[in-house]
Amino acid sequence: YKIESELRRSILINAIVSLIGFFVTVTMIPVASKYVLRRNLFGYDINKKGTPQGSVKVPESLGIIVGAVFLVVAILFQYFNFTADSNWLVEYNAALSSICFMMLLGFVDDVLDVPWRVKLLLPSIAALPLLMAYAGHTTIIIPKPLVSYVGLEILDLGCIYKLYMWLLAIFCTNSINIHAGINGLEVGQTVVIAAAILIHNIMQIGASADPEYKLAHAFSIYLVQPMLATSLALLSYNWYPSSVFVGDTFTYFAGMTMAVAGILGHFSETLLIFFLPQVLNFLLSVPQLAGIVPCPRHRLPKFDPQTGLLTGTNDGTLVNLFLRQLGRMSEQSLCVTLLVFQSAVVACYLQRLFLNHKNSDTF
Amino acid sequence: YKIESELRRSILINAIVSLIGFFVTVTMIPVASKYVLRRNLFGYDINKKGTPQGSVKVPESLGIIVGAVFLVVAILFQYFNFTADSNWLVEYNAALSSICFMMLLGFVDDVLDVPWRVKLLLPSIAALPLLMAYAGHTTIIIPKPLVSYVGLEILDLGCIYKLYMWLLAIFCTNSINIHAGINGLEVGQTVVIAAAILIHNIMQIGASADPEYKLAHAFSIYLVQPMLATSLALLSYNWYPSSVFVGDTFTYFAGMTMAVAGILGHFSETLLIFFLPQVLNFLLSVPQLAGIVPCPRHRLPKFDPQTGLLTGTNDGTLVNLFLRQLGRMSEQSLCVTLLVFQSAVVACYLQRLFLNHKNSDTF
């Protein structure tokens, strides 16, 4: 794959500032943990209840550090982006507004414990800056397998496209937030999807000859790369056994950032494929979220302090489905299994894409 | 004064959405107060210590509601602004990013109690989106009385202008935050300054013939009008005796919004004149902030529960200076006196400006 030198330079600079962001995040999380604990922002690890670890106060909402460092990195990066034109800046700043607003609402939710039905609405407010400033095209590319059914390859949706963007942002943000509950899963899935988005962007930049198309994918890189770097820093603390929790601040921030990248990078259909496990988890959750089946406060597996294993409950989540199908598992194995599943999904798609590119090269 | 019909229409629509914002804020503050109290985000009213009111838990950080409503109003308003060009949108979205980021950091500070020397640095981070996206001219108009000393009427500063913008944003934000401590003062000063900015903008739009100049002042109106409306809603709860406190969330939000309006509206010199009492308070505070004179946690007057009057201490604040000069006073009279002083300053300036306009009309 060949990337123009200017674009490569911008991406490299972005990688460097992201790396700095990684180290800043690693340094700041322990400091912030003390402040968070002092304010009684902590949680007990429910999946360790009955063991000594279950009575440790784990600091909550450390996503705020990830988010703040991300914002600083993303803002400072604007200074280095040489391909800047005014339209790019509008969308970039609108993206930052949406992400920052989402982070604010997430942190407010962590601190004040908004009722969960209201919670589902928060992303719809935070996505507004993006919708307002969106100046891109309003067409979607129908995925290949569906072309024969729809009869079109590209569908121009006009105003409905904005509605689609809105729903996508709401969906991505909430779906990361509800695919959670075991150590490392929130950040782990974010890292897997973000890595997939990055690889996809680089492949597309390499395969395409259209400069605007390249720029759209570069745009996504500029947002996803710093998010990946800062999330990895958080993962080092949040991995089993978690010494910090991430809070809705993180899940909202991560979900909105990926949604924004997908929308402004014009690959929202691919994004939905990367989100397949989250889509599955959402579909499993629908009966409980809609109130058809009673919904407890936490829809977590049952922990047995004797064996240290988790047993699936009947709550409609992917976590429980995996436990019911694969049998009892330790928390760590379960998280690894779920992340392997997510990785398998994205790897399948990326491989098919790679083969497609290769085939079209030979013609 | 004559305003073009399109601009007048935009301003009118902004006024209407601001009014809706006012009612939403009034409705939401009591609801949010309960959530805030549940999370132990409250303060005791130090200036009522020793009376029954001094032991009431007053909910803190209600600025978050004002800020969130402001953001929604300001975002939705973009939809109605018909004079939109791309450059306008960049700056508007950068402004929203800066304001939202400042609000986030302010709320984090309220929740986690950042050490106060770190606190002074937070606005310098939040002002970054604005600096990065700023595309306007880099000249300042030397105030009339100084022209003879400097020898120039307009000074082009180039890169130094961005530094100036940065320092202005940091100053405005912190100076509102440290001119505080008695019921209603934080919101009261904001309301007075915001009203002054609005009047100034309308006068300038009326007096000028340059469409770009008009647009810059309209830009400021679009930000300040919703802020004024939502702040008034907060004032109705924060006025003596306060049933809610505003938190650094509010002071940071208000300070940054006015700084942004001044910078992007290109009247930062006038803004500094409106901030004269805050400048005075800052100068009085310098010895303590710099650590030359020891600085207590709160630099408040002394309250006498018997008489209900406040006595000035030797701490370097305008509040204490007024009490030392004018003698003991009740908290409410003190707040009114300080706000009258602020109003007198802005009224003087606006009147001079009005007379200037009138004189130039006759020529």
Ligand SMILES: [Mg+2]
């Ligand atoms: Mg959550």
Ligand SMILES: [Mg+2]
């Ligand atoms: Mg304060």
